[in-house]
Amino acid sequence: MHPMFENLFVFEMANNHQGEISHGLAIIEALAGIARRHSIRAAVKLQYRELDSFIHPAYVGRADVKHIGRFLSTRLPDRDMLTLLEAAKASGLMTMVTPFDEASVDLALSHDVDILKVASCSATDWPLLERIAAAGKPTIASTGGRTFRDIDRIVNFFEHRNVETFGLLHCIGIYPAPIETIHLGYMRKMIQRYPNVTIGYSAHEGPDELDVVRAAVAMGAQILERHVGLATDQHKLNTYSLGPEQVEQWVAAAQRTRLICHTATKDKVIPNEEAVSLRELSRGVFATRAIKRGETLDRSSVYFAMPITVESQCTSGDYAETIVASRDYEKDAPILDVRDESAVRHVRDIVHEAKAMLSEAKVVLGKEFSIELSHHYGIQSFREVGVILIDLVNREYCKKLGVMLPGQRHPTHRHVKKEETFQILHGDLTLVVEGQTHKLVAGDLCLVGRGQRHSFSTSGGCIFEEVSTTSIRGDSIYDDQVVARLDPMQRKTVLETW
Incomplete structure (x- = not known):
C-alpha cells in the first residue's frame, strides 16, 4: 500500500x-x-x-x-x-x-x-x-x-x-x-x-x-x-x-x-487493566490437605478456586500433575510452585507460531514433508538464532521451506556442494552474500552459489522457499567455530509430528 x-x-x-x-x-x-x-x-x-x-x-x-x-x-x-x-x-x-x-x-x-x-x-x-x-x-x-x-x-x-x-x-x-x-x-x-x-x-x-x-x-x-x-x-x-x-x-x-x-502492533497488546481483570476472574491452585516438601502435586492434593490470593500463586492454567512441592503447605494454602517451562513447551510454542504464520500466509504444505529446527546456539536461543526447515523434495534437486520468527537470524556459513536460490513467499529477509546485502520481500529471488559465504535475518518474520541442488547433511560450513565444532544433530531438532 x-x-x-x-x-x-x-x-x-x-x-x-x-x-x-x-x-x-x-x-x-x-x-x-x-x-x-x-x-x-x-x-x-x-x-x-x-x-x-x-x-x-x-x-x-x-x-x-x-x-x-x-x-x-x-x-x-x-x-x-x-x-x-x-x-x-x-x-x-x-x-x-x-x-x-x-x-x-x-x-x-x-x-x-x-x-x-x-x-x-x-x-x-x-x-x-x-x-x-x-x-x-x-x-x-x-x-x-x-x-x-x-x-x-x-x-x-x-x-x-x-x-x-x-x-x-x-x-x-x-x-x-x-x-x-x-x-x-x-x-x-x-x-x-x-x-x-x-x-x-x-x-x-x-x-x-x-x-x-x-x-x-x-x-x-x-x-x-x-x-x-x-x-x-x-x-x-x-x-x-x-x-x-x-x-x-x-x-x-x-x-x-x-x-x-485498528491493530496497534503485529502481536496483541494486552492493556494492564485487561490483564488485571482476567486475573481477578482466574482460578488459583490450593492444597486439599497438608502437603510436605518433595511431594508430587497430583490432582488429589490440589483444588482450583477463585480468587487468586497472592501474586506468585500458581493458576489453574500453570498447573501440571508433575509439579513437585518445594515447601510445606497447609490445607487450603495457595500453591506457589508452577510447572517447569521445559524445552518441550518451548518447542511446542515455536511450532504453534510457525504453523500460524504459514496459515496466515496461505502456504499449504500438503502431507509429505519433514521438519527440523536448526538451533545453532541451543534450543533455548532459537528465537534469536535459528530457522525452521521444512523438507519437501530432496532428489537431484531439492525444495525446502524456511520459516523464521520475527527477529531471528541465521549465522554465516557456506556450502561446498550445494547451490541454492531463495525466493521470499511472505515477510522480509535480509540476505548477506559475500558481504553484499540484499533486502528481500515477497516475490524476490536471490542466488547463493557454491562456496559463497552467506547469512540471513528477518525483522518481522519470513517464509521463504529454497530451491537447490541435492541437500547433503554436513555440507554447511560455519564461520563461528563454536557452531562448526558441533555435530549436525547437536544443532538440529527433528520433529516427528507437526
Whole structure:
C-alpha cells in the first residue's frame, strides 16, 4: 500500500459545482472544515471533459440524450477549474481529477493535480488509459460494472507500465445503489487478489446510509469516495450526494470504525487493566490437605478456586500433575510452585507460531514433508538464532521451506556442494552474500552459489522457499567455530509430528 492512499477520503464534486465557481468554492470551504475537525487526509475530485471534442457534433444541444445537457449546462472554463483546485490546495486538501479524454489528461497535468482518477466507464478505454499511465501520476480506478476478467486486465495494464502508486475502488454504478446490490464481499476478494494494490470503496448508496461505510472499513477499505454537494435555494442535491452535515456523519462513522478495527502492533497488546481483570476472574491452585516438601502435586492434593490470593500463586492454567512441592503447605494454602517451562513447551510454542504464520500466509504444505529446527546456539536461543526447515523434495534437486520468527537470524556459513536460490513467499529477509546485502520481500529471488559465504535475518518474520541442488547433511560450513565444532544433530531438532 502506498502511504499516499492510506486512509484517504475522496470528495467527488463532479457537476455539484453546478457550473458556478462561487458554489464550488463554498463546497470546498465546507469540506476543508470537515477534514480539519476530523484530522483526515482528504482530496477534492473534479471531472474534466474537453466538451468540444468529447461530444459528437450532431448531439450538441439535443435534450434526448442523457448526461449531455447536464455536462454542457454545468461547464466551467479551464481557469475556473484551476481556481477550484488552487482553493482546495490552499485549504490543505489534495487535488484529484477524473479526465474523460486525452486532452483532459493534459489539462490536469498542467494544473498539477496530485491524483488522476479513472471512472468506471473509462476503465477499459485503452487509448485514454495509455495517456493516464504515461502521465506518471498516482492513479485510482473505479470498477463499477467490471468483471474480475476486466479488473485483472486493468491491474496488469498499469503494472506493465510501471505505475507504482495505483489503487482500485469497488463500485456499484447505480445511482443511488440499493443495499442489496453493493456486495462488499467483492471488495474483500480484490484485497486478497491484488495484494500490491491499494483497495477502497466508492459509495453510491443513499446519503443517510452509514452501515455500508462501516462495513467497508471493517473489511479493509483504505480509500473511501463519496459524491458531495451543497443544497441552496437554487440548487438541490441529487439522491446519492451528501451535504456537509451528512459528510461529517459519514466521515465520523468511518473514523470510529477504523478506531474499533485498528491493530496497534503485529502481536496483541494486552492493556494492564485487561490483564488485571482476567486475573481477578482466574482460578488459583490450593492444597486439599497438608502437603510436605518433595511431594508430587497430583490432582488429589490440589483444588482450583477463585480468587487468586497472592501474586506468585500458581493458576489453574500453570498447573501440571508433575509439579513437585518445594515447601510445606497447609490445607487450603495457595500453591506457589508452577510447572517447569521445559524445552518441550518451548518447542511446542515455536511450532504453534510457525504453523500460524504459514496459515496466515496461505502456504499449504500438503502431507509429505519433514521438519527440523536448526538451533545453532541451543534450543533455548532459537528465537534469536535459528530457522525452521521444512523438507519437501530432496532428489537431484531439492525444495525446502524456511520459516523464521520475527527477529531471528541465521549465522554465516557456506556450502561446498550445494547451490541454492531463495525466493521470499511472505515477510522480509535480509540476505548477506559475500558481504553484499540484499533486502528481500515477497516475490524476490536471490542466488547463493557454491562456496559463497552467506547469512540471513528477518525483522518481522519470513517464509521463504529454497530451491537447490541435492541437500547433503554436513555440507554447511560455519564461520563461528563454536557452531562448526558441533555435530549436525547437536544443532538440529527433528520433529516427528507437526
